[in-house]
Amino acid sequence: MSQNNSTLKSVFQTAPKSVTVVALFVFFLSNFILNMLLLSGPSKYMDTNLAQSRDVFAFVDSNVEKPDVAFFGSSVVEVPLALMDNEDEYVAVPKSAQASLSQLCSTKKSIYVYAVEAALISDQLLLFNRLFQLNKVGQHNVLAVTPRDFGDSRIPAKNLSDTFRSMLLPNDFSLMPLYLDRLDNWTDFILARSTFLYKNKFMLSNFIKGFFAGPLIAVPNGASLSSNPGVKPSVEQRFKDSLAEYVQVYDYIEKNDSLKIQTEFLQHLLSFCKKNKIDLILVNFPLTAENRALMKPGFYEEFSANLAKIAGDNSTPYIDLSSNSNFAGHDVFYDSAHLNKLGGQRLIEVLAPQLCQ
Numbered sequence: 001m002s003q004n005n006s007t008l009k010s011v012f013q014t015a016p017k018s019v020t021v022v023a024l025f026v027f028f029l030s031n032f033i034l035n036m037l038l039l040s041g042p043s044k045y046m047d048t049n050l051a052q053s054r055d056v057f058a059f060v061d062s063n064v065e066k067p068d069v070a071f072f073g074s075s076v077v078e079v080p081l082a083l084m085d086n087e088d089e090y091v092a093v094p095k096s097a098q099a100s101l102s103q104l105c106s107t108k109k110s111i112y113v114y115a116v117e118a119a120l121i122s123d124q125l126l127l128f129n130r131l132f133q134l135n136k137v138g139q140h141n142v143l144a145v146t147p148r149d150f151g152d153s154r155i156p157a158k159n160l161s162d163t164f165r166s167m168l169l170p171n172d173f174s175l176m177p178l179y180l181d182r183l184d185n186w187t188d189f190i191l192a193r194s195t196f197l198y199k200n201k202f203m204l205s206n207f208i209k210g211f212f213a214g215p216l217i218a219v220p221n222g223a224s225l226s227s228n229p230g231v232k233p234s235v236e237q238r239f240k241d242s243l244a245e246y247v248q249v250y251d252y253i254e255k256n257d258s259l260k261i262q263t264e265f266l267q268h269l270l271s272f273c274k275k276n277k278i279d280l281i282l283v284n285f286p287l288t289a290e291n292r293a294l295m296k297p298g299f300y301e302e303f304s305a306n307l308a309k310i311a312g313d314n315s316t317p318y319i320d321l322s323s324n325s326n327f328a329g330h331d332v333f334y335d336s337a338h339l340n341k342l343g344g345q346r347l348i349e350v351l352a353p354q355l356c357q
Contacts (some may be wrong), residue, residue, distance in 0.1 A: 052078075052090045052117045053162035059092045060114065060130060067112040069101065069355050070131075070138030072124050076285050077144035078115035079334060080344030090117075100348045105356035112138065116163055121149055121262040122179070123163035125269045128278065129175060130167050137278050140355050143269075144285045146337065147295065147303055148249050151258030158261065159185050165192065178268060242335035243290060250295050263306065270314035281354055282311045284320045286327035286343075291336040317354065326350055 071077050082089065084096035094111055101109045114127055124143060131137045155161045159179050168179060170193055180186045233241065253259050273280040284307050292300050304322055311318035321327055332343035339347060 053166070055090050055092070056114060056116050057162075057166050059112075060127070060134070060136070064112070064136065065110075066136050067110040067138045068140065069109060069111045070141045071111065071113045071115055071144065072127060072141060073115045073144030073285075074119045074146075074149055075115065075117045076146050076148070076338060077142070077347075078113055078117065080339035080341065080347060081111075081113055081115075083334065083339075083341040084344040086341075097344065097348055100345060101352060101355060104349065104352040107356075109355070115144070118152055118154060118161075119149065119163060120152060120155060120158065120161060120258075120265075121145070121269065122158040122265040123161050123167075125175070125178075125265055125272060126163050126167035128269060128272060129172065130169075132276055132278065139279060140357075141273075141278060141280045142283055142351065142355075143280060144283050145266075145307065146285050146287060147253060147259075147300070148246070148337070150262040151249070151253035151256060153248060153252040156256075156258075158265070159188070178265070238335040239288075239290070239330075239333075242337055243294065246291055246294050246337060250299075254296060254299075263310070266307075266310055267314075270310060270316050273316070274314050281317045281319060281351070282307065283351070284318075284322050286321045286324060286339070288330065288333055288336045292322075319351070319354070321347075321350065324350065 071081065078090060081094040081097050082091040084100075085091050085094055090113070092113055094113060098109060098111045101111060114131070116123060116127070128137065128141075158164060164179060168175060168189070176189075180189055270280065270282070272278075284304055300322070304320055308318050308320065310316075326332070326346045326349075327339070327343060332339055332346060334340040334343070
């Protein structure tokens with residue numbers, strides 16, 4: 001009897017360990033299979049917070065040739081190039097901008113847009129690295145920057161952006177120390193690359209929230225969730241909303257160390273391009289006077305001077321459009337920080353001498 005009890009005790013002691021090992025094996029195997037089956041091609045970017053990010057990353061991976069000109073940055077450059085085609089969403093190959101540049105250069109020029117909405121400078125380094133690996137960096141590459149590209153409260157850390165989660169690959173050993181500088185960052189990176197459910201936690205969270213929240217929203221008969229469905233805001237309202245947004249943007253930059261961190265990434269990016277013989281033009285994009293007035297006194301002047309110095313230290317061509325008379329009036333702006341269709345046309349004209357070479 002005592003022998004039987006001893007055997008049973010032994011079984012119960014070893015069983016939990018065996019079950020745990022088997023469960024972990026099944027868990028990781030199933031996640032690996034899900035990764036292989038579901039996350040191939042453009043679908044591997046389905047967990048991005050912004051749909052525009054998915055479009056850019058899928059375009060990066062597409063079978064396209066190296067362009068004559070590639071634009072990098074955030075919505076500050078993506079918006080005017082799209083508006084030139086009368087589009088209010090991301091346009092990977094802006095036809096009007098291409099036609100305009102081709103006419104100015106007296107030869108056909110191809111333009112690709114790799115600008116990612118809400119991207120930081122740290123994201124640009126990842127994009128350049130990925131495109132360099134794929135041999136798709138442009139003959140000329142324009143990096144558009146404004147102060148907002150150096151800090152955004154929606155992305156409080158360099159390893160929280162869509163670009164980081166999609167573009168930093170396990171074989172990017174030289175870049176890993178720049179982004180994975182803490183143990184929790186390493187843990188998050190490893191789990192995201194090996195575990196389907198963890199990698200897609202944002203998408204699954206949003207799906208669950210939407211699934212349960214949807215039935216709880218009561219919409220009266222004949223009413224709409226939008227007070228003005230399909231009605232675009234006026235120019236005045238766009239400017240007003242934009243200025244309200246940038247009050248928060250500049251307040252965040254002033255109170256956090258994001259400017260310092262992202263400036264270091266700009267140094268890394270320009271050094272990367274210089275080392276790999278990538279033709280890069282750094283462009284300080286224009287802002288309205290009202291937008292610049294939201295910054296603390298002297299900030300913008302110091303910001304512009306630092307851009308010029310960093311560019312000079314890395315032998316990078318630098319163009320400062322902040323005081324260019326072509327962008328002095330409201331007629332070239334979509335809102336306080338983004339150029340409109342006319343502004344996009346003037347942008348191509350101003351950059352043509354460098355891009356036609």
